[in-house]
Amino acid sequence: MFFEFGIKDFIDILSVALLLYYTYKLMKASGSINVFTGILVFILIWLVVSQVLEMRLLGSIFDKLVSVGVLALIVLFQDEIRRFLLTLGSHQRASILVRFLTGNKKESLERDDIMPIVMACISMSKQKVGALIVMEHNIPLDEALHSGEMINADINQRLIENIFFKNSPLHDGAMIIGKKKIKAAGCILPVSHNLDIPKELGLRHRAAMGISQHTDAHAIIVSEETGSISIAYRGQFYLRLSAEELESLLTKDE
Helix, strand or coil, X not given: CCCCCCHHHHHHHHHHHHHHHHHHHHHHHHCCHHHHHHHHHHHHHHHHHHHHCCCHHHHHHHHHHHHHHHHHHHHHCHHHHHHHHHHHHCCHHHHXXXXXXXXXXXXCCCHHHHHHHHHHHHHHHHHCCCEEEEECCCCCCHXXXXXXXXXXXXXXXXXXXXXXXXXXXXXXXXXXXXXXXXXXXXXXXXXXXXXXXXXCCCHHHHHHHHHHHHCCCEEXXXXXXXXXXXXXXXXXXXXXXXXXHHHHHHHCCC
């Protein structure tokens, strides 16, 4: 027996496919892809038992497990769900809509603010001084800010270099820059457990990837071993950057 297939059915199928795809990307980034696969297998078995085979007893047991399992999944994947909602809220069109409704203008760094950061990174790269600088955008980094020492100073090349000097007490943590100010230093960032990160990249790179997966921030890394400059942004690395490439990535309007 044939059934009607309309535009609403196409949108329905497309929406489910997109939801599964973004859920897959989220789980893969967090290292929970095996759990995601197990959930899909369980749902498939549940549909076959309850809808195709119409096994009432086993189907009712699966129905109860599914109803309880939704709450269990919310507890188990609360970080991933929070990350998904943050990513959704930080999307360019969503941010434009929020700024339009609230009347707030986007806070962005100008070239005069970015150049001291670029010059400091180049200088530290030549001296092989390790550094981790996070550029805050639309998503607030309050949790990371409270883990470090508040500075609230103007963006200055010498100040950045002094903070990351090897004998400085704040050189091991991350510096957070936002609203045209150096907000804090010595901050602790969430470390990414993504198994796809190359093993030669150290803890600073994993911390940069972690904050880039949770927020829309740019995380700049200067390697202490090689002196190379990299950026983590939206869960992706941009490695071995020149001064021009670094400036271009930081000034690019997303």
